[in-house]
């Protein structure tokens with residue numbers, strides 16, 4: 418059957434004028450069914466053109482859209498055109514019937530293509546159309562009253578269906594096609610926005626990783642990178658950073674990285690350890706003093722605040738700051754001025770504060786040891802550095818980093834047997850990176866010969882570690898619970914050795930292994946070690 422002589426109804430029923438309504442309904446139902454089927458409008462538009470041809474004899478349907486790369490109108494979707502015909506359908510706006518519809522936004526009904534001078538036969542040459550009179554209908558596809566494309570179809574002029582009816586039906590189809598194009602535009606815009614966002618995040622991450630690397634931060638675990646990315650985000654602001662995390666997790670290193678990432682990088686980074694000073698000296702240290710301000714103050718001296726002017730002041734162990742000084746610090750932060758001890762002049766300071774603590778500051782606020790207003794002032798951008806046990810992925814890189822560093826420092830050539838790395842990765846590291854650093858340094862120093870450090874050497878070094886890190890002050894104890902460690906069959910020799918060495922004393926063995934008694938008992942149970 419010629420595409421130009423459609424069945425009046427699907428199947429074999431001959432054309433009856435009242436059958437057209439049924440067919441229109443079939444076309445519309447079919448078209449609506451296609452809506453929302455996929456985010457790509459191509460299959461839906463093609464199906465609409467197919468249905469219009471099959472049921473209504475509106476043939477060689479084509480949708481002409483603006484083609485940005487060609488700078489012209491071109492057929493984007495079609496039905497019943499050969500590939501060459503579709504490719505040939507390129508028009509300038511205003512050119513021919515199709516270009517005219519695009520330019521004016523007015524539908525065109527050409528009763529006889531042979532009698533219309535503007536009809537160009539550009540995509541389908543005359544000899545490929547049926548010999549009888551052929552009509553062409555073209556409608557604008559609109560969005561927000563703007564023409565975004567043109568839908569054109571051929572039909573035989575002489576049929577038992579009026580052109581006006583086709584025009585009405587095509588009006589509905591063009592509205593549906595407009596919706597499909599709109600959806601495509603939305604999806605493309607959303608995808609582009611997501612891609613941009615993705616690219617920005619990736620760049621942010623790369624920048625953060627590069628600066629972290631420059632600051633000597635080793636590791637690329639997701640937990641560490643997430644923390645670094647947050648820093649990168651606020652790096653160029655003067656927002657106060659509050660670094661939280663167990664002792665030895667790298668808070669000071671990260672504070673330095675934050676300084677390096679900021680526009681203050683060429684100005685000083687000044688550190689003050691709030692736990693290390695007797696209260697009396699603290700104030701002078703922080704704010705400076707004038708000559709004779711107190712006994713022994715022979716000359717005038719600038720405090721850390723002044724020294725950090727234009728740069729970053731890192732207040733380590735902020736939780737330990739004496740209450741009386743907390744009020745003075747708060748005032749300096751709020752008013753951005755400092756007054757030296759024994760002085761009467763307020764000096765303006767421009768300092769970015771990075772504070773760090775391994776304590777639960779909120780608990781200290783509740784215990785009356787830390788001022789709530791200062792807590793709020795510092796807690797602008799809180800950032801928790803994950804303990805090493807939560808970023809096991811970083812351990813191999815850290816081990817290699819410290820092996821290199823201590824080999825250079827102590828003129829050694831220590832190396833690690835690959836099998837021993839798993840033991841280091843599985844250890845709970847209650848003292849975090851600092852403890853790992855110390856263990857590696859000790860192993861490098863104590864390694865007797867040129868053999869690689871094997872599992873035995875590593876297990877012995879770990880067994881010598883205290884269960885918790887040395888507690889110089891309550892602040893030095895890790896805040897979190899001791900880490901979860903997986904139970905692996907290869908832990909058996911260590912556990913058995915520790916039990917042997919402690920003559921079966923489980924508490925002592927657990928201590929040697931860096932485990933709690935319950936953790937040891939759990940492992941013994943899993944591994945069926947008698948005891």
Ligand SMILES: Nc1ncnc2c1ncn2[C@@H]1O[C@H](COP(=O)(O)OP(=O)(O)OP(=O)(O)O)[C@@H](O)[C@H]1O
Pocket residue numbers: 633634635636662663664665666667668669670671733773774775815850851854
């Ligand atoms: N990601 C890391 N890469 C390389 N070295 C690290 C890393 N994290 C920590 N270190 C090293 O571990 C040691 C402890 O780090 P740092 O002093 O920054 O920890 P901290 O959290 O400030 O500890 P504390 O709360 O006890 O002051 C430092 O010698 C530091 O160089």
